[in-house]
Amino acid sequence: MKSLRIGLVDLDTSHPGSFVPILRAFGHEVTGVYDKGEIHPPGYAEQFASEHGVGKVFASLEEMAGQVDLAFIHSCDWDVHADRALPFIQAGKSVFIDKPLAGNVRDLRRFREWAERGAVITGGSALRYAQEVREWAGKSASTDPFVYALAGCGNDDYYYGIHAFTMLHGLLGPGIESARHLGSSGQDQYELTWTDGRRGIVNVGATAKHHPFYATMITQAEATHIQVDGSRLYESMLEQVLPYLCGEAPAPVAMETLIETELAAIAAKSSKAQGGRPVALRSLTPEQIGYDGAAFARDYRERKASSTGMR
Structure with missing residues (x-):
């Protein structure tokens, strides 16, 4: 499997930090991060990059799209997943969208249309x-x-x-x-x-x-x-989706099947x-x-602030 330059988009949950060592173990480079700041306070992206040895904090998605091969979209507000993914799709880059893919039919159909047009895109629950x-x-x-x-x-x-x-x-x-x-x-x-x-x-x-x-x-x-x-859940998922995201294997699960869930x-x-x-x-x-992603994100942010946030 060839080595990819990977960007992490939105550091809302524990998933980005959990994915970094697994991606590196598979031989990939975590090139940089971008965080909209909808969950964490200003400066968190820099803190995350320092703690995880990531070299760059990108100022925009467009900047990141020009310097990575693959983007992981980790926003806990699932209503922004499609818009976060779009700059990478337009740049011909691979995209993984964390669960849930989206909370409305319109965005799910966008993902299906992108895949039908040849975009390399997958995601969803690791289960x-x-x-x-x-x-x-x-x-x-x-x-x-x-x-x-x-x-x-x-x-x-x-x-x-x-x-x-x-x-x-x-x-x-x-x-x-x-x-x-x-x-x-x-x-x-x-x-x-x-x-x-x-x-x-x-x-x-x-x-x-x-x-x-x-x-x-x-x-x-x-x-x-x-x-x-749950101890190998992320590793098992990434092991199966990364060859596809590298362009070296067919999709392990068709987008039509993914959005059916x-x-x-x-x-x-x-x-x-x-x-x-x-x-x-x-x-x-x-x-x-x-399902209202923005409402969930507001509640998630409050839980984080009170140290009872979900993963």
């Missing part, structure tokens, strides 16, 4: 690439008929909740047809239905304490429960707003009410 998920998904291709599945996590309905949607999607594969809200019992339960008739539940929402990423899969022959080991979450939210009526993913429009 899709977890070893436990990949191992079970590989086994599911056997002749053992599937019955049902449940996936879940804690903390919130989208920033963390997208992990649960992604985990179920990674286990069962593409082809989600619709979502419906089943009800709430401390957390929200949503049932996803696949075009071939398979179904599974996603359990998400705020919890008093941290929950692991978990899933239970039922087939005719067995019931399997997994909890994801976020579309399922948006359909699930729409179903809740409509009293549990099933909502088909194909019925979603660019005007569809989604």
Whole structure:
């Protein structure tokens, strides 16, 4: 794998700092950082660069796009992901967008259009690439008929909740047809239905304490429960996406499949707003009410200030 010059965009979360040593271990250079300052105070980008041995703090995305091969977009406000990515797409550079990809149909369609036009772009939750998920998904291709599945996590309905949607999607594969809200019992339960008739539940929402990423899969022959080991989660994801971002391998997951996860979450939210009526993913429009990234970022900033911020 050839060595890339990598830029980190928006240092809002713990992810940029966690990614730096892994990217270097894979032989890449973290060239510089850019931070809009929507979460951290002025001077944080310089502090981050000093602490992580990064040589340059860029003044603009356009400047960074001229000096890197690949940008990682880490903004916790998912509503700015598309605009942050655009200068790099226009410059013909590779882009990785941290989870969730976006919170509205319009931006998700932009990502799909960019990929269809040849842009090298990927991203989303690392849970899709977890070893436990990949191992079970590989086994599911056997002749053992599937019955049902449940996936879940804690903390919130989208920033963390997208992990649960992604985990179920990674286990069962593409082809989600619709979502419906089943009800709430401390957390929200949503049932996803696949075009071939398979179904599974996603359990998400705020919890008093941290929950692991978990899933239970039922087939005719067995019931399997997994909890994801988070210690190698980022490494596992980057190991699989970096060859594509280097231009040396096809995309490990097609963009059409990636955005299906976020579309399922948006359909699930729409179903809740409509009293549990099933909502088909194909019925979603660019005007569809989604998840408010700016509101989440404001809350995230307040949590950071009180030292209770989420990762």
